[in-house]
Amino acid sequence: MACRLAHSTFLFLGPQKRPTEGNRIFPQSSTSTGTYLLKWDALPQRRSKHHFVSFEKRKIVKAVAVPVAPSSADNVEHRQKLSQDYGFRQIGEPLPDNVTLRDIIDTLPKKVFEIDDVKAWKSVLISVTSYALGIFMISKSPWYLLPLAWAWTGTAITGFFVIGHDCAHKSFSRNKLVEDIVGTLAFMPLIYPYEPWRFKHDRHHAKTNMLEEDTAWLPVNKEEFDSSPALRKAIIFGYGPFRPWMSIAHWLIWHFDLKKFRPNEVNRVKISLAAVSAFMAIGWPLIIYKAGIVGWIKFWLMPWLGYHFWMSTFTMVHHTAPHIPFKSSDEWNSAQAQLNGTVHCDYPSWIEILCHDINVHIPHHISPRIPSYNLRAAHQSLQESWGKYMNEATWNWRLMKTILTVCHVYNKEQNYVAFDELAPEDSQPIQFLKKIMPDYA
Secondary structure: OOOOOOOOEEEEOOOOOOOOOOOOOEEOOOOOOOEEEEEHHHOOOEEOOOOEEOOOOOOEEEEEEEOOOOOHHHOHHHHHHHHHHHOOOEOOOOOOOOOOHHHHHOOOOHHHHOOOHHHHHHHHHHHHHHHHHHHHHHHHOOHHHHHHHHHHHHHHHHHHHHHHHHHHOOOOOOOHHHHHHHHHHHHHHHOOOHHHHHHHHHHHHHOOOEOOOOOOOOOEOHHHHOOOHHHHHHHHHHOOOOHHHOHHHHHHHHHOOHHHOOOOOHHHHHHHHHHHHHHHHHHHHHHHHHHHHHHHHHHHHHHHHHHHHHHHHHHHHHHOOOOOOOEOOOOOOHHHHHHHOOEEEEOOHHHHHHOOOOOOHHHHHHOOOOOHHHHHHHHHHHHHHHHHHOEEEEOOHHHHHHHHHHOOEEEOOOEEEOHHHHOHHHOHHHHHHHHHOOOOO
8 A cells, every 4th residue: 555654754865854744745756665856945944043044946855755654565575475475466556646537547548438339239149149058058968067057157147247237337339228128138037137236336336445335345344243143153154155156145135125226216226126027927937837946946046156156256356355455435546446446357268258358347447438348458558557556367266265265354454354363263164265275376
């Protein structure tokens, strides 16, 4: 994190003068970790007993900042060590406080914001075709190959979600009615109500990594963790071994309760709830009629659980790491949250294709209006202009192990405290994960 200079001690390489608190300090460069330039004529005049001493000439003096609580995250070698420990390729250096989100957006080429109907409908064709292939594989596979068929089909319907995701961000079509129809239809097989998800997801983008306000993943609140032994155990399981499916709980809690929405949103929410209810009322009985309860489990439930694995995993990888802070609203900075607080993660090519590059996630948080098929071009542009500030990884076991066994209870100084540090007697699930999960990056 950016080092705090208030109440720091300064060692000057030149005349020994002490600036008063409040004088502006200008970083010598964006990569400098401790050297600053001060405008000497900005220092106050000093009165002696007999006369004023003033400085007639402007000159630049070099200063070395020695903060009271040095932030080792500003150190290149330390970030490299953290990258290795956490399973990252790169942990980005802190973004300067004076950089705004608009500054970053303005560096992107205009073409990455352009909607291309051919590419948009090509993504629909990819998802429909891959899903149909998955259903065929399930119908023909012997029992021992079913997990592979389910993995493929669950990944394919994750592509449906990404298409609806583009529609919700108004980056699928120039026709907004078409977007609402396609988004609703894409979400229906997932039993995901489109409009409720859209309203909550917009808040995630507006409040990314804002403590108490983000509607995606949040660290566990310590008061809640300590509130009851039963709840504590449930939280430990939920944020530990069950975390790759915790989006199911999020889906149930956030999207079906009308009381969670503003009055002007309720009618649209009801339409989406009617759509998914129709799928359950018509689609499920048809599946059961044709293939029985076992067929419903094979053709719908297992791929749906595969989808939620990706939904949970993608979301937590995008914004969860020991070095990525959640901040209160008075400390939160939009540019830092979207660029420094979002993770780019490379997955195997077949996953990237079926999921329409949703894991090229940093440009999506810089501007949700970038269509999924333009995310790679936008990412390349961001690397050229802002690459040193970006968090990047290739999916690996160490990355997942870090998230599942470390990123638990919120702590302002440390970002996270692991469950087994706070309650070792209840944290057997976390200790179990530490033992069985591979640690290679």
